[in-house]
Amino acid sequence: xxxxxxxxxxxxxxxxxxxxxxxxxxxxxxxxxxxxxxxxxxxxxxxxxxxxxxxxxxxxxxxxxxxxxxxxxxxxxxxxxxxxxxxxxxxxxxxxxxxxxxxxxxxxxxxxxxxxxxxxxxxxxxxxxxxxxxxxxxxxxxxxxxxxxxxxxxxxxxxxxxxxxxxxxxxxxxxxxxxxxxxxxxxxxxxxxxxxxxxxx
Numbered sequence: 320x321x322x323x324x325x326x327x328x329x330x331x332x333x334x335x336x337x338x339x340x341x342x343x344x345x346x347x348x349x350x351x352x353x354x355x356x357x358x359x360x361x362x363x364x365x366x367x368x369x370x371x372x373x374x375x376x377x378x379x380x381x382x383x384x385x386x387x388x389x390x391x392x393x394x395x396x397x398x399x400x401x402x403x404x405x406x407x408x409x410x411x412x413x414x415x416x417x418x419x420x421x422x423x424x425x426x427x428x429x430x431x432x433x434x435x436x437x438x439x440x441x442x443x444x445x446x447x448x449x450x451x452x453x454x455x456x457x458x459x460x461x462x463x464x465x466x467x468x469x470x471x472x473x474x475x476x477x478x479x480x481x482x483x484x485x486x487x488x489x490x491x492x493x494x495x496x497x498x499x500x501x502x503x504x505x506x507x508x509x510x511x512x513x514x515x516x517x518x519x520x
Contacts, residue, residue, distance in 0.1 A: 333355070333358075336382065336385070341353065344374075344377055344378070347377070348368070348369045348373065348374050349364055349365045349368040349369055350363070351363040359399065359400060361399045362374065371391055372389075375388075375389045392404075398416045399416075400416075401417070401447075402414070402416055403415065403416035412457070413452055413457070414453065414457040414461070415447065415448075415451065415453070415457070423467065423471055423472070425468065425469075426472070427472045427473050428473040428474045441474070444465045444468070448462060
């Protein structure tokens with residue numbers, strides 16, 4: 320997957336380009352709003368002053384290693400990350416977007432995974448539902464999708480409430496074993512401390 324430093328270095332490089340050119344480009348192309356998450360950028364601009372192709376040419380000229388592509392709204396709707404933005408005559412409405420390849424498969428409730436693993440996806444779904452600014456219609460639609468998804472994965476009626484009782488079996492603790500760690504002091508591997516050698520017999 321590459322070096323761990325590649326992500327922070329790429330972020331520093333992009334922030335440097337934004338700091339150096341963003342103010343000039345926003346004033347030149349009448350860009351109203353600029354949002355970026357990693358390598359996905361959302362632009363709001365006045366199409367009567369400029370065209371998306373001119374903005375795209377300016378962004379692609381920032382560095383020869385940077386090549387951007389543009390996706391414009393279709394039917395007054397644009398998908399950005401997991402949000403579907405619909406532009407009306409008076410405001411903008413948001414809904415939760417899922418790719419066409421989406422499946423409602425999560426860790427089934429009947430699996431042997433730890434409980435907190437199974438409920439992690441449930442918490443995420445409800446947290447997104449209650450955090451995003453959804454209209455009442457979109458809220459009910461998303462809530463129905465969540466309930467169907469959890470039902471298909473055998474979750475109980477109140478899936479957003481993990482069980483409060485302790486389902487773990489009470490196990491009598493066994494006598495604790497004490498271990499001693501030794502500092503590695505050389506390349507010789509044949510040497511074994513006496514106290515450790517006795518445990519090996």
